[in-house]
Amino acid sequence: MSAEAMPAATPVARPAAPVLLEMRDLELSLGAFRLGPLRLELSSGDYLVLLGPSGCGKTSLLRALAGIYPVGPRRLFLEGEDVGSLAPHKRGVGYVPQTADLFPHMTAEANISFGLSYLGLGGQERRSRVEDMARRLDVAGLLERQPATLSGGEAKRVALARSLVLEPRLLLLDEPLSMLDHNARRRMLDLLRRVHDETGTTTVHVTHDREEAWALGGRCAVMNAGSLEGEGSAEDLFRRPGCRFVAEFLGGENIFEARFEGPRAVLDWGTFTMPAAPGFETGCVQIRPETIVLATPQNPERFSARVIASSDRGIYRETRLELDGGRTLVWHAASSRNPAPPAGEEVLLCLTEPPHAVPGEGGGADA
Amino acid sequence: MNPRLTPRARQAVIAAMFGAHLLIYLISWVIGRVSPVEFFANLWGGSVEENDFFQLLLLAGNAIIAWVLLVSKRDLLLGAGTMFLLAVHGLMGHKLAPDSLTSGAMLMVSIIVLYVGVKINTLLPARYWWALVASYLALFFIFVEIRWGSLIPGLDFTTGISNAVPLLLLFLLGLSACARSFQLLAYFWAIVISFTFCQPYGWETVLIAFAALAAVFSAKGRVPSPTALVFLACGLVVTFLVLFPVVAIAMGESLLAVDKVLRDPDFLTALGNTAWTATVSTLVLVAFTVPLAYAVSRLRFRGRTLLLSLIDLPIVIPQSVAAIALLKVFGEQQYIGQLLSDRLGISFSGTAWGIIVAQVFVALPFITRSALAAFEAVPERLELAARTLGASSWSAFRRIALPLASRGIFLGAVLAWARAAGEFGALMLIAQNPRTAPMEVYLKFDRLGPVQAAPMGAALLFFSVAMFFLLQFVSRTLPSVHGERGSGT
Numbered sequence: 001m002s003a004e005a006m007p008a009a010t011p012v013a014r015p016a017a018p019v020l021l022e023m024r025d026l027e028l029s030l031g032a033f034r035l036g037p038l039r040l041e042l043s044s045g046d047y048l049v050l051l052g053p054s055g056c057g058k059t060s061l062l063r064a065l066a067g068i069y070p071v072g073p074r075r076l077f078l079e080g081e082d083v084g085s086l087a088p089h090k091r092g093v094g095y096v097p098q099t100a101d102l103f104p105h106m107t108a109e110a111n112i113s114f115g116l117s118y119l120g121l122g123g124q125e126r127r128s129r130v131e132d133m134a135r136r137l138d139v140a141g142l143l144e145r146q147p148a149t150l151s152g153g154e155a156k157r158v159a160l161a162r163s164l165v166l167e168p169r170l171l172l173l174d175e176p177l178s179m180l181d182h183n184a185r186r187r188m189l190d191l192l193r194r195v196h197d198e199t200g201t202t203t204v205h206v207t208h209d210r211e212e213a214w215a216l217g218g219r220c221a222v223m224n225a226g227s228l229e230g231e232g233s234a235e236d237l238f239r240r241p242g243c244r245f246v247a248e249f250l251g252g253e254n255i256f257e258a259r260f261e262g263p264r265a266v267l268d269w270g271t272f273t274m275p276a277a278p279g280f281e282t283g284c285v286q287i288r289p290e291t292i293v294l295a296t297p298q299n300p301e302r303f304s305a306r307v308i309a310s311s312d313r314g315i316y317r318e319t320r321l322e323l324d325g326g327r328t329l330v331w332h333a334a335s336s337r338n339p340a341p342p343a344g345e346e347v348l349l350c351l352t353e354p355p356h357a358v359p360g361e362g363g364g365a366d367a
Numbered sequence: 368m369n370p371r372l373t374p375r376a377r378q379a380v381i382a383a384m385f386g387a388h389l390l391i392y393l394i395s396w397v398i399g400r401v402s403p404v405e406f407f408a409n410l411w412g413g414s415v416e417e418n419d420f421f422q423l424l425l426l427a428g429n430a431i432i433a434w435v436l437l438v439s440k441r442d443l444l445l446g447a448g449t450m451f452l453l454a455v456h457g458l459m460g461h462k463l464a465p466d467s468l469t470s471g472a473m474l475m476v477s478i479i480v481l482y483v484g485v486k487i488n489t490l491l492p493a494r495y496w497w498a499l500v501a502s503y504l505a506l507f508f509i510f511v512e513i514r515w516g517s518l519i520p521g522l523d524f525t526t527g528i529s530n531a532v533p534l535l536l537l538f539l540l541g542l543s544a545c546a547r548s549f550q551l552l553a554y555f556w557a558i559v560i561s562f563t564f565c566q567p568y569g570w571e572t573v574l575i576a577f578a579a580l581a582a583v584f585s586a587k588g589r590v591p592s593p594t595a596l597v598f599l600a601c602g603l604v605v606t607f608l609v610l611f612p613v614v615a616i617a618m619g620e621s622l623l624a625v626d627k628v629l630r631d632p633d634f635l636t637a638l639g640n641t642a643w644t645a646t647v648s649t650l651v652l653v654a655f656t657v658p659l660a661y662a663v664s665r666l667r668f669r670g671r672t673l674l675l676s677l678i679d680l681p682i683v684i685p686q687s688v689a690a691i692a693l694l695k696v697f698g699e700q701q702y703i704g705q706l707l708s709d710r711l712g713i714s715f716s717g718t719a720w721g722i723i724v725a726q727v728f729v730a731l732p733f734i735t736r737s738a739l740a741a742f743e744a745v746p747e748r749l750e751l752a753a754r755t756l757g758a759s760s761w762s763a764f765r766r767i768a769l770p771l772a773s774r775g776i777f778l779g780a781v782l783a784w785a786r787a788a789g790e791f792g793a794l795m796l797i798a799q800n801p802r803t804a805p806m807e808v809y810l811k812f813d814r815l816g817p818v819q820a821a822p823m824g825a826a827l828l829f830f831s832v833a834m835f836f837l838l839q840f841v842s843r844t845l846p847s848v849h850g851e852r853g854s855g856t
Contacts, residue, residue, distance in 0.1 A: 115757045
């Protein structure tokens with residue numbers, strides 16, 4: 001599904017920035033794998049989080065953007081210039097690969113200043129730019145080190161510095177948080193946000209982790225099997241997914257087949273009223289686990305379920321429930337407020353927000 | 368280990384052992400073997416013979432047993448064992464070591480070994496004890512066999528050992544010292560086997576065996592793998608085949624003879640010829656094969672597999688055939704050879720040009736394969752990263768792929784150099800002059816025989832090996848894909 005076909009999204013606060021990157025039906029064949037056709041525009045200063053499961057073509061897309069895989073003419077434009085056939089070193093696109101790929105025979109400093117040697121800068125200027133970038137990315141103390149002695153997070157920061165120091169027109173980050181421990185991920189996230197705020201570099205950040213999309217905000221796009229399935233703000237994609245794949249990939253749980261009778265969604269275990277008719281008759285609904293609460297007897301749309309198991313996740317408690325007909329429902333409740341119901345107990349529940357209707361084929365979401 | 372016996376049972380054991388002991392002496396006296404009884408008889412009669420020192424030792428042995436069995440509460444095993452040894456000596460001592468001094472010393476050393484065995488038995492896992500016992504018996508068997516060669520009919524060791532008995536004593540003492548660790552025991556056996564069966568190459572064998580043992584004992588994998596360890600030991604057997612002649616020729620020549628060779632002007636000229644022709648050949652190879660290896664490692668094209676096989680062709684072709692093939696092209700009567708000779712004045716038969724062509728031919732696979740492996744070990748990702756940082760493909764090759772492959776390329780060049788310098792077969796047919804060192808060694812051998820040629824061989828060996836190890840060492844300072852500089856870590 002291309003960007004135009006998405007349901008109206010709440011516009012993210014975006015100044016009228018010039019279009020920086022434009023993909024016009026970008027296509028790429030790599031053996032049996034086909035990427036595209038993709039249509040996407042990025043404005044100057046955007047931060048796009050590109051989400052997708054493993055093997056969906058995220059890395060291939062980045063490589064195409066970086067010029068490692070040429071895509072041919074009239075497919076890819078950067079600042080209005082057709083770059084589809086341009087060699088990687090002439091594109092001015094920074095690419096930070098997933099594995100950092102620092103040059104093992106050079107110190108961190110030599111790695112960072114590698115690209116500067118092609119800009120014809122004087123030694124003094126080069127040094128000052130390297131030092132400035134190292135300070136910003138918190139790697140100033142590592143400059144003399146060999147890459148083999150760096151931790152995963154340090155290597156990624158050096159690799160980021162190596163690309164950013166060239167002031168690229170477009171920065172491509174391939175899973176920048178992968179293979180980092182929890183704290184290192186958080187630090188890296190903060191760093192990415194700060195660096196983007198400071199430099200305003202247009203960035204495409206590829207990941208399979210939806211949490212990163214939330215944390216980084218901005219624009220998101222979801223990819224599957226070589227094509228874009230949805231695009232918009234993180235809020236839109238999570239709360240109001242436009243298709244079943246996005247709903248399952250981002251939410252994953254509580255997707256049920258439904259018939260829609262006007263604004264009413266009829267499920268095989270209950271009926272819920274939505275604010276407006278969805279415009280299609282069959283599809284699915286997604287019920288977000290945190291919108292489920294214990295029902296008051298007055299609530300007309302209450303439903304009963306049996307507790308299967310409950311586990312505490314720190315901030316919230318996750319309870320798996322069995323509905324009439326054997327389907328499973330996941331319920332997230334704040335740990336502090338609700339005591340855990342014992343397994344086997346019947347509970348009466350209702351929703352604080354109506355479920356979200358998603359077009360598309362039904363499937364075994366509860367399997 | 369130490370059997371827990373009730374006091375009554377203990378006394379019974381002691382009594383039984385004493386009984387058996389005395390019985391053996393009695394029997395040996397009756398059948399005319401040596402025994403303390405005889406000694407006492409002689410002492411009584413006032414005619415102590417020279418051999419009676421041994422009998423005195425046996426007596427002392429009896430006293431030790433009595434003391435051990437009665438006083439010590441732990442080493443019943445030692446007592447029983449000592450008694451057994453004494454009995455055996457009583458029966459066989461004279462047959463094994465007719466002079467009583469040796470026989471007595473053997474007995475004492477045996478008791479020491481036994482004592483060590485008991486200590487091992489109480490302090491270390493049982494397998495050490497079994498190793499000691501097995502070693503002791505094997506050692507004993509070997510030396511008895513060496514001394515008399517008659518224990519197993521038909522089995523006839525020819526060894527360099529003439530004075531087996533003192534050596535046995537020495538080795539038994541060594542065994543006692545080494546038995547507390549398998550590692551020491553293995554080194555011990557390396558010495559024993561080298562100096563008994565591998566004469567007159569005892570020193571060479573010890574050297575190689577020690578190196579192999581050091582390798583096996585220091586071998587450590589990320590995951591313990593007895594299979595790999597056994598394979599290592601098996602593989603070392605083959606390297607033995609290579610190492611043995613090398614060490615033998617290196618150790619076998621007197622320094623004086625080698626020194627004389629080093630002053631031989633013919634040899635020095637040949638050495639010089641070898642060095643410069645091999646160096647030129649290697650440079651030619653590097654200039655052509657390194658780009659080729661890079662291209663083959665980065666590209667997939669039709670005929671790639673064929674090309675890879677072609678590279679190996681010089682290994683497959685016999686050198687004499689290669690020489691004839693080269694002469695077919697570059698020889699004087701051939702078109703190309705004639706052309707080069709007429710136009711450029713370059714002739715191949717019997718010139719340095721011929722030598723270089725032959726060397727390039729035979730050394731080609733070595734550097735190409737190494738360079739190919741080296742480039743394939745450099746992840747293409749690194750070059751891609753360089754490309755996105757502004758490097759052209761040439762620049763990415765020069766700054767990333769080439770430095771990271773340099774160690775492999777250098778090692779390949781060293782191999783190629785060594786192969787070129789050692790080339791002999793093809794040169795035999797193409798260019799015997801100017802003489803290279805292998806040719807000089809051959810001609811000397813041809814004229815004067817192996818004994819005269821050996822010092823020159825030793826000298827050449829020394830040069831080759833020294834050069835090889837020096838270059839190997841230098842290669843460690845080059846970067847590799849793993850990001851470690853040998854000297855820096």
